[in-house]
Amino acid sequence: NTEVTKEYAEKENADAIIIAVGSTPLVPPIPGLDGDNVVVVNNYYKEKEKVGDNVVVMGGGLAGCECAVHLGQDGKKVSIIEMRDMLAPDANVRHRPLLLQQIDKYVDVHTGLKAVKVTADGVLCEDKDGNEVMVEGSSVICALGQRSRTDVVNELLDAAPFVRVIGDAAKVSTITNAVYWGYHAALDI
Ligand SMILES: Cc1cc2nc3c(=O)[nH]c(=O)nc-3n(C[C@H](O)[C@H](O)[C@H](O)COP(=O)(O)OP(=O)(O)OC[C@H]3O[C@@H](n4cnc5c(N)ncnc54)[C@H](O)[C@@H]3O)c2cc1C
Incomplete structure (x- = not known):
């Protein structure tokens, strides 16, 4: 104090x-990212009751991937949206393959997508050609870095x-x- x-x-x-x-967590000015259906990954344990059964995790870095696996193991339907072509590129070389095995088991992965808007139904994204793609979910975890x-x-x-x-x-x-x-x-x- x-x-x-x-x-x-x-x-x-x-x-x-x-x-x-x-x-501090990076929360960019994406419309809807300040909504009640969004939990910043750092606050997950304080706000977990807000997270429903169909979750979109924005950000496929280490924190987003680990959170997604955790939610999948909890029985939730989970999708990850990541702008780059690969997940958690900075993860430890021994840890990363094991993490990706768990991702394959529990998570629906969308790489190469950029989130442009968060709505009550999920996250509206753009692919590399500018096409709109909706990734559906009632709750959103913001894991866009620090x-x-x-x-x-x-x-x-x-x-x-x-x-x-x-x-x-x-x-x-x-x-x-x-x-x-x-x-x-x-x-x-
Ligand atoms: C979701 C998430 C998961 C992570 N998981 C891992 C993991 O599994 N393994 C791993 O190695 N790393 C993990 N990290 C990264 C790790 O948490 C950080 O790298 C690490 O905590 C950095 O330590 P630090 O002491 O520099 O800063 P912090 O741990 O952030 O501590 C900084 C402290 O300074 C206090 N403070 C700020 N300003 C002031 C001020 N003016 N006066 C007094 N106090 C102040 C803050 O309140 C805070 O308590 C994770 C990060 C996140 C966000």
């Missing part, structure tokens, strides 16, 4: 600050003689990298 602001940091007068303020909290980072960059930015605040990544970069930042003080 303490927010680090520039004023707070200056009052503390620290010799070193490691900025590890993380990231963005570093650069506003907070920029505010604090000159708030101490030694400042280091680590984890998702530096580059949206994984727990392993956040811990690794944090360890090295501490060694450098």
